[in-house]
Amino acid sequence: MLKRIDLRGQTLSPAELATVLPRAALDVEGAMAQIRPVLEDVRSRGAAALRDLGERFDGVRPEHLRVPAAALRDALADLDPAVREALEISIAHNRAGHTAQLPRETTTEITGGGVVRQRWVPVRRVGLYVPGGLAVYPSSVVMNAVAAQVAGVEELVIASPPQKDFGGLPHPVILAACALLDVDEVYAVGGAQAVAMLAYGAQVENDVDRADVAAAGTAGETLCEAVDVVTGPGNIYVAAAKRAVMGTVGIDAEAGTTEIAVLADATAEPAYVAVDLMSQAEHDPAAASVLITDSPELADAVDREIDRRVPATKHAERMRSALSGPQSGTVLVTDLDQAVAVADAYGAEHLEIQTADAADVAGRIRNAGAIFVGPYSPVPLGDYLAGSNHVLPTGGTARFASGLNVMAFIKSVQVIDYDETALKELAGPLTALATSEDLPAHAEAVNARF
Structure with a gap:
């Protein structure tokens, strides 16, 4: 059963709402103290540090930091045809x-x-x-x-953790997806x-x-050249x-859970609401699932569905x-006006609208990473095949940030x-402005031409 937060009859500002709504704790500043030595180690020791850190954090010391081309080809050849078809649909829609x-x-x-x-x-x-x-x-x-490809980026590099079960390479389905997209610079990091x-x-x-660098057609002592932009979700x-x-x-954003x-x-x-809340809870014990409703009866019914369905899940x-x-709970509100205010104060990564006139309500929302309208637009559709991007702002940053898109x-x-x-x-006029700012050389740069 989701815990209840009853806001009925209360008039709270966005700042006040932010203090009472469920929210996952995300101490990025605290984590920075732990990762700074990691960053410096990689900066100073390069591939040697990457292998040591793979062994320390992923439980495997990668032999190949740059994934060999043969491993990419083999992963695609061995990919389940149904998964390949689904990935091809996802690629086309995206x-x-x-x-x-x-x-x-x-x-x-002018x-x-x-x-x-x-x-x-586009960046290079x-x-x-x-x-x-x-x-x-x-x-x-x-x-x-x-x-990135649609944006016109010339060089794409993908990094994904080494897996002990796969010989220190990233998961083969990850490699197959890279091959399907013709991305051949992939690292087990x-x-x-x-x-x-x-x-x-x-x-x-x-x-x-x-040898791996030479096989990729690059000479010298550089394993991986620095990039211009880093994107993607993570912990x-x-x-x-x-x-x-x-x-x-x-960077694109500091994506959290x-x-x-x-x-x-x-x-x-109720069943639709329950399974959608459960779908995101499946990701991580720290994942957040929040119901905002003006119907206590719906909240009760959703709780019953969750209690019935969760034990049967993997x-x-x-x-x-x-x-x-x-980080999870049910927020009871007086009416849809208050519901919209709460949704905007929360600024969800994924916001579903399951109401009468859902499109109209969706149009009133200011803050959300992505909005899913009506009973047949669940979040997993956006995760895979909708044609939207699933790398979205979390932790309330949808107030000022956008999901991953070509503009990144x-x-x-x-x-x-x-x-x-x-x-x-x-x-x-230019001389007048330059003089007012006490920058006479600015004016001279123009007037010397005449």
Whole structure:
């Protein structure tokens, strides 16, 4: 049974709501103290540190840090045909969804003879992190890689933890997804050390590394060249590492543990609400599942469904921990107006709307990573096949952050092109502004031309 938070009859500000709503504790700052030595170790010792850290944190010392091309080919050849078909559908849907995000270049005539062009330029090289903890996430390969490919990125690098059961390589389904997307630079490196490798680069350690690098057509002592942007979900240590390297590279966001909020009224089907809350609780004992409703009867019915269904699930213990934790619960509200206010204050990673006139309610929401409208748009659809991205802001950061999209990999470059006449017409006003700021050389840079 989900714990209850009764807000009926209360009028609370967004700041006050933030103090009473369920929320997973995410001490990124505390985790940074633990990951800083990891980052420095990788920065100074390169591949040698990556092997030591793989043995320490993943329980296996990878022989091949760069995954050999043969392992990628073999993984794709051995992939379950049903899984391959599903991944191909996901790739196609995500290409369509992300292509719609591409910005258009524009040219604006500011004055006669003076134009500003808005260019959108993809970064050259990106590092994509794919977790490998309690579950296997080939879908995260798709979400990261497709967005970068559609953006026009030239070089894609994927890092995923080495697996003891697979000879120190990432999970074969992860490798198969990489092969399916023609990503051939893949590393068996996980956690904060993967973020460090991507941000700082890494030097080879031994002849195995040299052979793997040579086989990939790259000469020299560099195992992995540093990237321009690092994206992808991960645990708190990955989030802390991304915060630490931000500025050295760009990052998408500090993604925390997954969360779902379901905004529902008395018209919602309790079983649908229950299984959707359970679907995210399946990820992690720290996952957050929150129901926001003005119907105590629905809340009771959802509790009964959860109590009946959880024992029959594969990950029942993990799910119970998540649903009973301080990050999960049912929030009772007076009406839909208050429900919308609560949803906005919570800023869920995933927000489902299961109400009468769900589309209208969805249109009133300001803060959410992604919004799933109606009874037939459950969050797992977005996790895999909807054509949206499942790398989304968590921990309330949807107030100011967006989900992963092509803009994570594209820079805006303004191109200014004025002729002599256009510049001369603006010389006077420019001189006035430069003089007011006590920057006379700025004015001289214009006036010297005339």
